[in-house]
Every structure is written in C-alpha cells, then in structure tokens.
Amino acid sequence: MMEVDFRNVTKKYGRTEALRELTLNLAGDKIIGILGRNGAGKSSALQIAAGHLKPSAGDVSMLGENPFNSLLVSANTILVHEGMAFPPALRLRAILAELERAYPAFDKKLAKSLLDHFGIPDHAFHIQLSKGMKNTFNMVAGIAARTPLTMFDEPLNGMDAGVRSDLLKVLLKEYIAHPRMILLSGHQLEGMEELFEEVVILHHGRLLHHGNADEFKEGFVRISGPESEVRRAASEVQVLELHETLPGMAEAIIMVRPGTTLFMNEGLGLKSTSVSLGDAYVAMTRKKGGIDRVYADATDGR
Numbered sequence: 301m302m303e304v305d306f307r308n309v310t311k312k313y314g315r316t317e318a319l320r321e322l323t324l325n326l327a328g329d330k331i332i333g334i335l336g337r338n339g340a341g342k343s344s345a346l347q348i349a350a351g352h353l354k355p356s357a358g359d360v361s362m363l364g365e366n367p368f369n370s371l372l373v374s375a376n377t378i379l380v381h382e383g384m385a386f387p388p389a390l391r392l393r394a395i396l397a398e399l400e401r402a403y404p405a406f407d408k409k410l411a412k413s414l415l416d417h418f419g420i421p422d423h424a425f426h427i428q429l430s431k432g433m434k435n436t437f438n439m440v441a442g443i444a445a446r447t448p449l450t451m452f453d454e455p456l457n458g459m460d461a462g463v464r465s466d467l468l469k470v471l472l473k474e475y476i477a478h479p480r481m482i483l484l485s486g487h488q489l490e491g492m493e494e495l496f497e498e499v500v501i502l503h504h505g506r507l508l509h510h511g512n513a514d515e516f517k518e519g520f521v522r523i524s525g526p527e528s529e530v531r532r533a534a535s536e537v538q539v540l541e542l543h544e545t546l547p548g549m550a551e552a553i554i555m556v557r558p559g560t561t562l563f564m565n566e567g568l569g570l571k572s573t574s575v576s577l578g579d580a581y582v583a584m585t586r587k588k589g590g591i592d593r594v595y596a597d598a599t600d601g602r
C-alpha cells in the first residue's frame with residue numbers, strides 16, 4: 301500500500317520556515333487535496349515527498365525509503381508543477397519517449413490522444429507552448445505516467461474552463477481504472493474539490509487539518525439574514541467569518557460539530573446553507589476581521 305509519512309518535518313529557506321514540524325501520514329490509493337493559502341508550504345511538502353528537496357529536520361518515508369535521491373522513489377513518483385523543466389532541445393514527442401523510459405507504466409498512446417484532443421502538436425517544443433498549454437502538457441504527462449504516487453502542484457493554472465473540466469474528468473477516469481495515490485495541491489480549487497476523498501490543510505507551514513473531505517465540509521454552515529439575528533445566532537457558536545452583505549443584512553460562516561443539527565428560526569428571516577470546501581478552508585485560515593478590518597483600519601473607517 302502506498303504510504304507517505306512525514307515525521308516532525310521542518311523545511312527552512314534561510315530564516316523562512318516553510319514547514320514547521322509537520323507530522324502527517326497519507327496512506328492508500330486516494331485522491332487527496334493539499335490545501336493552503338499562498339506560502340502555506342504546499343509546494344515544499346510535495347517536493348520533499350518527491351525527493352526533490354531535503355528537509356532541514358525530521359524524517360520522511362515513502363515506500364519505506366527516504367525519498368531524497370532515492371531511485372525507487374523517483375521511478376514510482378511524479379510531481380507535476382509549473383516549473384517543470386524539460387530539455388529545451390527536445391520536441392514534445394521526444395519528451396514523451398523519455399517519460400516512457402523513466403516510468404514503467406507510462407501510457408504513450410493515452411498521452412498522445414490527450415495532446416491531440418487539446419490541440420497540442422507533438423512536434424512543438426515545450427518552451428514554445430503558452431502557459432495554459434504547458435500546464436496541460438505537464439498534467440497529461442502526470443496522468444499518463446501512472447506512478448503509484450502522482451502529485452500535481454496547482455495543476456490547473458492558466459487553463460481555460462473547457463480544458464480544466466476535461467482534464468479533471470480524465471484524471472478521475474484514470475484513477476478509477478488505475479488506482480494510485482494522487483495529491484492535488486491548490487489554493488483556488490477550480491472544480492478539483494469534487495474529486496477529493498481526503499483533505500490536508502496547511503497553514504503557515506503547520507498542519508491545520510487532515511481528514512475526510514465530506515466530513516470536513518459538513519463541519520461548516522453559512523447563516524444569513526438580518527444582521528441582528530445573524531449576530532445573535534452566531535454568538536452561541538464558533539464563528540469564522542461574519543460580514544455585512546446588504547445594509548442591515550449579514551452572513552456568517554460558523555463551525556458546527558459533525559452530527560449536530562442547527563435549528564434556524566426562519567420566522568426571524570434566518571437561512572442556513574452549505575459551505576463549499578474552498579470557502580470552508582479559506583474561512584478557517586482567514587485572519588481575524590479579514591480584509592474588511594484591514595481596509596477599515598487603513599482608511600480610519602472612512
């Protein structure tokens with residue numbers, strides 16, 4: 301069974317601590333979302349799992365090996381990211397041939413058909429592709445590699461909506477046909493959240509949450525209605541975010557204990573609705589007061 305284990309992993313770049321004593325165990329063939337705001341440490345964690353980066357302290361193991369400079373890990377892992385460097389002298393078809401050599405289960409026919417579908421000619425050079433096309437090529441390579449651990453770091457950047465939804469469909473089909481552990485990182489989820497079975501939330505280099513994606517989402521509710529009623533209802537629970545929507549109206553994102561039911565007094569104009577995974581983790585990692593407070597303080601409430 302695929303297992304990636306981080307024990308007290310710290311990663312420092314000079315004085316910046318990108319990961320702070322991260323302890324995290326990922327196990328099994330699952331699609332796992334690695335979420336966090338800008339600079340949370342997502343890329344650092346994925347690069348360490350792939351063996352591209354060495355932790356400053358702590359232990360990492362994948363398939364029972366330390367990934368750093370491990371041949372076993374590199375043959376069984378692909379990390380797809382925007383900065384993937386392919387030799388500039390190679391055309392895409394030559395890159396596919398290299399990938400086929402590097403990854404025993406690489407499906408070149410699938411990769412070629414997908415590139416064809418997305419209108420990416422295989423005689424082109426990687427460097428000539430647009431940003432969205434580069435990311436599409438990289439993601440196709442990652443899907444077709446069929447490695448037991450497949451990681452995508454913000455894979456959908458720059459892609460148009462049609463390409464994005466096609467690639468997510470293919471990813472799901474491929475995962476069902478050839479199960480593997482897939483880690484997908486992002487701050488903007490752009491449809492990926494539908495695929496997550498588990499989520500990991502990093503915040504300032506620390507683990508904020510790891511668990512089942514649906515259960516995580518169900519731990520949040522949005523209540524909206526007249527501001528005084530929203531404030532009154534919110535005073536009894538843990539509120540992550542409360543803001544005015546229209547004059548006199550407000551909405552709040554609150555945390556609820558799984559399995560509890562929230563009774564809304566509809567006679568008072570209160571409504572409760574579900575919260576998307578993206579809104580839930582953003583609310584959870586937001587600074588107190590949020591941008592409204594920053595703006596009000598900066599402008600003295602003018």
Ligand SMILES: Nc1ncnc2c1ncn2[C@@H]1O[C@H](COP(=O)(O)OP(=O)(O)OP(=O)(O)O)[C@@H](O)[C@H]1O
Pocket residue numbers: 313316317318336337338339340341342343344345486487
């Ligand atoms: N090569 C580097 N040199 C110096 N600092 C770095 C380097 N790479 C990352 N950092 C710093 O480490 C922290 C974590 O960065 P990381 O890229 O892991 O976060 P991230 O969650 O992937 O962010 P984003 O969503 O913005 O890509 C940030 O403060 C970043 O500035």
